[in-house]
Amino acid sequence: MKAIKITVNGRTHEAGIDSRRTLLDFIRDTLNLTGTKKGCDHGQCGACTVIVNGRRINSCLSLALSHDGDEVTTVEGLAEGDELHPLQRAFIDHDAFQCGFCTPGQLCSAAALLGEFREGLPSAVSGSHTPFVEEIRERMSGNLCRCGAYNHIVDAIAAVAGEKR
Amino acid sequence: MNRPSSSIVGTPMDRVDGLAKVTGQACYAADYRGDRGAAEGYIVEAPAAPGRIVRLDVEAAEQAEGVIAVITHRNAPRQRPHGMPEDAGRFTQSHALLERDRVRYFGEPIALVVAETLEQARHAAKLVEVEIDCGEGTFNPFENAASAVKPDSLDGADQVDTDKGDFDTEYAGSDHRVDADYHTSAQHAAAMEPHTTVAEWDGDDLTVHMAIQIVSSAVEAFSNTLGIDKERIRIVSPFTGGGFGSKLGIHNEAVLAALAAKAVDRPVRVVQTRRNLFSNAPHRSRHRQKLQLGADKKGRLKAIRHASLAAMARDYPFAEAPASPTRASYAVPALRTTHRVVKADIPKVDSMRAPGEAIGTLTFETAIDELAEACGIDPVEFRLRNEPDADPQTGKPFADRRLAECLRQGAADFGWQGRQAPGSRRQGRKLLGCGMATAIRPNQLNPAEAEAHLTPDGRLRVRLDMTDIGTGSYTILTQIAADALSIAPDRVTVELGDSEFPETAGSGGSFGAASSGSAVYEACREMVEQLLSRLNEQGHTVNSVSIDGDRVMTGEASVPLATLIDAGGLTVTGEIDPDNYDSGEKNYSYGAQFAEVEVDADTGEIRLRRLLGVFDAGRILNQKTARxxxxxxxxxxxxxxxxxxxxxxxxxxxxxxxxxxxxxxAVNRDVPDLQVRMLAGYSEKSNPLGSKGLGELGICGAGPAIANAVYEATGIRVRKFPIHMEDLLPSLPRS
Known part of the structure; x- marks a missing residue:
């Protein structure tokens, strides 16, 4: 067991953990914050996406121990009290999910993506003529959705990103 | 017939479970945290099959840190033999595992390691040593076609084989023919939520938190597997993270969790790994479909033959019906369809979204495209010309059929310009092509019951064992109840996914909304009847009611609910009996799909540019969730x-x-702009709601529309699916 100190959604947790424990299993099973989902455990589906120090990562691919001192935001930390994050509101408005299992990851991914836009970070398709929706599609392609809510996810993100631009 | 009043049904109401889903509060099976902490189970898969286990060494695993037990065929609690009782059907028969030293298929569980934590269980699972004495296995149905048999039954079709008219004569007398074999691949449903079960025993009572589509048949499956009364089993499944057929029945983790929880006397959670799922959850078999089509000079179909060959998992009776759409699509004097299976030593083959039609329209609608071209007729016109006025197979009338409307509106909305010369449209390095196909899917109604409970303060609670696998059940059932009782939707609470609630057919086969919705509708109508009768007893002469807060509003008065309902509330039930809607007519949902693709002229990379579908699914219950x-x-x-x-x-x-x-x-960037059009309608003969199924309709016809577009872009007819760039590369047109 190794000692670790991680801040999740503004609350600092100190715990002794198995060095094999991923950040995902730490969040879900040590902290019992079950909003973050495990879809593949191999970094291939994005259901476990969380935001670490402002950047989105697949929490299943990262050992919890490597996040000593980090600040993590999960889907439970997106809203401010009863005030939903604009993306959460937009996902409901645009019906950007069906079964909802990939949704926490989609939301965390999208929230970090807004930050990437603000910072002007490029993607694989960035260019002077790249349509905005194509940028969103590319940047959200690490988050699989088997129900096929992609178009509505793009609509929801575009609506929020549009407001902020 | 009175059509239900509709002020809330049909509107694009937001999902009532939306808030729970965007805040991470929706509780899926793996999120369940009971009072007694669950141990973690990890599956050890057979590394070879079929065969016999000749050595199984679990000692190192048992001694590993944190391990509570290693469950194998030597120490597993007693079960009824796999497949029993024989007449129970695949969902409810015994799903026994770890029965003895036999291994049926690659990846079948040979042990479950149970430990305090997932890391411990996973590590210990790697310490299990096994040796299997393999026998000869049958894996590839096409190489073993000689041993093909006619299955006892087909999924979703009345007859395994059909034969109308004289195929040989009509085919021989045709002016234009298509004769080709088409191959579709094995597929996995790949729901985002892995199959997951948490099992806990209290004495002889079993409670199972699991991801499931049909609660009632899962109860029977546990009962038949474990040899315990159904009354001792409770299944809880408030949210399921996608099913697509793969969670219709229970699968391996469920049985293992129940066995292990019994053996170690504490709750056990088994979450299949993504890798597990490809062997321990079901798949769709690969199929070879032979299609022979003949038409006369005017492009009228004369003969259709559709012969399907697939694999069936040995000891698990499921055969898909790719010729289902073939039997219902076009007027034709001679129509012969057959389905054969090769029993194989492979993981379970079972339903995957739109069984039959998903791969049946893929092949058949491609063949129709080929025949239209052979006849020199535009594919939309060809389909309209062969539109039947009665069911082609049985001659029975159609309950309602608006396919021609779908075709015409689709062509207009898409801007269909008729078949272009293949390979002739080019934009820089991209070859462009358009294609289209029709969609068809049987519409069903299954028995279902629901309970409605109204409290004196004017809150309605609806309960049934229906599931919401992402389909929107919670939402449409709220809408249906709100309309039926004229009560505000925010005063309605729908509770689902619990075997203690009234039984439904669950989610599957596109019948969920109609079946469960009708039961809720009937329960709420009964509630109205009861309120009317009580009002009449009090001297109010009324024939309709609405509920506003804690009062019943009638035309003449406003009566406190508390004077009609005692403090404990009023509970009524309702049910739908499909026999009352069995008119003997053939009932389908329909659509037409139009696609445009671009194919890279150098690499053969295929990108979908747009896809438009026009659908007839009767009355749309919720514009947002239906879309x-x-x-x-x-x-x-x-x-x-x-x-x-x-x-x-x-x-x-x-x-x-x-x-x-x-x-x-498909990932996000694989999906371009999609257009969904739904014909306004009301399907009188389907159910009290006037709706038809649409959960699978969107798949039907989408694939062949794309495949036909790839043909128009390149002039290359690929008869195996999926179509990959390497299928096009050798024959791409020279620039």
Whole structure:
């Protein structure tokens, strides 16, 4: 067991953990914050996406121990009290999910993506003529959705990103 | 017939479970945290099959840190033999595992390691040593076609084979013919939520928190597997993270969790790994479909033959019906369809979204495109010209059929310009092409019951064992109840996914909304009747009511509910009996899909540019969730046409691409602008709601529309699916 100190959604947790424990299993099973989902455990589906120090990562691919001192935001930390994050509101408005299992990851991914836009970070398709929706599609392609809510996810993100631009 | 009043049904109401889903509060099976902490189970898979376990050494695993037990065939609690009782059907028969030293298929569980934590269980599982004495296995149905048999029954079709008219004569007398074999790949449902079960025993009572589509048949499956009364089993499944057929029945983790929880006397959670799922959850078999089509000079169909060959998992009776759409689509004097299966030593084959139609329209609608071209007729016109006025197979009338409307509106909305010369449209390095196909899917109604409970303060609670697997059940049932009782939707609470609630047919076969919705409608109508009768007893002469807060509003008065209902509330039940809606007519949902693709002239890379579908699904219960389901179906269709392929190593019977890096489903950037159009309608003969199924309709026709577009872009007719760039590369047109 190794000692670790991680801040999740503004609350600092100190715990002794198995060095094999991923950040995902730490969040879900040590902290019992079950909003973050495990879809593949191999970094291939994005259901476990969380935001670490402002950047989105697949929490299943990262050992919890490597996040000593980090600040993590999960889907439970997106809203401010009863005030939903604009993306959460937009996902409901645009019906950007069906079964909802990939949704926490989609939301965390999208929230970090807004930050990437603000910072002007490029993607694989960035260019002077790249349509905005194509940028969103590319940047959200690490988050699989088997129900096929992609178009509505793009609509929801575009609506929020549009407001902020 | 009185049509239900409709002020809330049909509107694009937001999902009532939306808030729970965007805040991470929706509780899926793996999120369940009981009072007694669950131990973690980890599956040890057979590394070879079929065969006999000759050595199984679990000592090191048992001694590993944190391990509570290693469950194998030597110490597993007693079960009823796999497959018993024989007449129970695949969902409810015994799903026994770890029965003895036999291994049926590659990846079948040979042990479950139970430990305090997942890390401990996973580590210990690697310490299990096993040796299997392998026998000869059958894996590839096509190489073993000589041993094909006629299955006892088909999924979703009355007859295994059909034969109308004189196929040989009509085919021989045709002016234009298509004669080709088409291959579709094995596929996995690949729901985002892995199959998950948490089992806990209290004495002889079993409670199961699991991801499931049909609660009632799962209860029977546990009962038949474990040999305990159904009354001792409770299943809880408030949210399921996608099913697509793969969670219709219970699967391996469920049985293992129940056995292990019994053995170690504490709750056990088993979450299948993504890799597990490719062997321990079901798949759709690969199919070879022979199609022979003949038409006369005017482009009228004379003969259709559709012969399907697939694999059936040995000891698990499921056969898909790809010729289902063939039997119902076009007027034709001679129509012969057959389905054969080869019993194989492979993981379970079972329903995957739109069984029959998903791969049946993929092949048949491609063949129709080929025949239209052979006749020199535009494919839309060809379909309209062969539109039947009665069911082609049986001659029975159609309950309602608006396919021609779908075709015409689709062509207009898409801007269909008729078949262009293949390979003739080019934009820079891109070859462009358009294609279209029709969609058809049987519409069903199944028995269902529901309970409605109204309290004196004017709150309605509706309960039934229906599930919401992303379909929107919570939402549409709220809408249906709100309309039926004239009560505000925010005063309605729908509770689902619990075997203690009234029984329904669950989610599957596109029958969920109609069946469960009708039961809720009937329960609420009964509630209205009871309120009217009580009002009349009090001297109010009324024939309709609405509920506003804690009062019943009638035309003449406003009566406190508390004077009609005692403090405990009023509970009524309702049910739907499908026999009352069995008119003997053939009932389908319909659609027409139009696609445009671009194909890279140098690499053969295929990109979908746009896809438009026009659908007839009767009355739409919720514009928002219906659109989402149809759209999701269309995206499934993209996968079937261009991406999804589970590859088996035919030497060993093992699936090779067991993760999302190698089993490709559509990702966000694979999906362009999609257009979904729903015809306004009301299907009188389907159910009291006037709706028809649409959960699978969007897939049907989407794949062949794309495949036909690839043909127009390149002039290359690929008869195996998915179509990949390497299928096009050798024959791409020279620039």
């Amino acid at each position: 989402s389901q149809l759209m999701g179906g269309m995206i499934f269709g993209i996968g079937g046409a261009l991406l999804e392929q589970s590859l088996m190593d035919d030497r060993y019977g093992s699936f090779m691409n067991r993760d999302f890096a190698e089993y490709h489903i």
